[in-house]
Amino acid sequence: MKKLINAVEAVEEQMVQGLVKSTPKLAKLDDHLVVVRADKKEGKVALISGGGSGHEPAHAGYVGEGMLDGAVCGAVFTSPAPDPILEAIKAVATDKGVLCVVKNYTGDIMNFEMAIDMAKDEDIKADYVVVNDDVAVKDSLYTTGRRGVAGTVLVHKIAGALAEQGASLEEVKEVAEKVIANVRTMGMAIAPCTVPAAGKPGFELADNEMEIGIGIHGEPGTSREALKPVDEIAKELLDKIVADIDYVGKEVVVLVNGMGGTPLMELYIINNYVHDYLAEKGIKIYDTMVGNYMTSIEMSGFSITLLRLDDEMKKLYDAKADTPALKR
DSSP states (O other), X not given: OOOSOSOGGGHHHHHHHHHHHTOTTEEEOTTSOEEEESSOOOSSOEEEEEEEESSTTTTGGGBSBTSBSEEEEEEETSOOOHHXXXXXXXXXXXXXXXXXXXXXXXXXXXXXXXXXXXXXXXXXXXXXXXXXXXXXXXXXXXXSSSXXXXXXXXXXXXXXXXXXXXXXXXXXXXXXXXHHHHEEEEEEEEEOOBOTTTOSBSSOOOTTEEEETOOTTSOOOSEEEEOOOHHHHHHHHHHHHHTTSOOTTOEEEEEEEEOBSSOHHHHXXXXXXXXXXXXXXXXXXXXXEEEOSSOOTTBEEEEEEEEEOOHHHHHHHHSOOBOSSOBO
């Protein structure tokens, strides 16, 4: 295993320390892998997300004005425990309450639910939503129902913008659920990643082989196929996405997301086809995001996300955001 690390047991701590040292607008809670806004903003619903490390910049990279107030980092590909989630909730909580944005993985949901129940015992108003945007598989190794993947970033952006404007907890939860209902994602990989603690790749693919519908932890997808031109791969993913929601005549945000080891050159080639495909389908593109937004360490692959917009979501998508990983 080749990794630019010091010690396997120090990866998450040193990563979080390095992140908060990169900007004075972030802070780390003592004794916990929790990143918060350095200047807590009162009078607004606080937004928290989190999960296992290894998906950077998600989620700590989205802490800041207009998006998250806090993020909880578990060990690589491992759900954070209830205690640090509770500490994060307590650190960011305001009189307007806290909304947790949770990806649909069994451990994440269980631990966030426990933390929210403990927060309520301390008279903190808290609630949560579950993101399940992956159209690839209905159930997987770690989920009941669809997995939460790159579309989570758009939930952070839009719900975070409404929270920043001072909306109620119920209103912020409602718009988060509207994003979840209108966002779909599917991904693929041509090479695996290596979890530092494991010391070896999570799966194997032959040189001429790819995994379609893979999860962000390397979970199996829908099929293994011979590698083919990327336009054909993107078409396969897009066909599944547009079959799930009627996007025709609607405006969409396109997110072409790298899995950590895919060059921007290749992501732009993919985006080139995505735009042509959507134009042919009569689907209007409102905005495009290309880059690493929800990764799988150094996995080589990509995902495509489409968010169907309405006027409210457009305004919130365009609203100011100032975070390390996303600015508007």
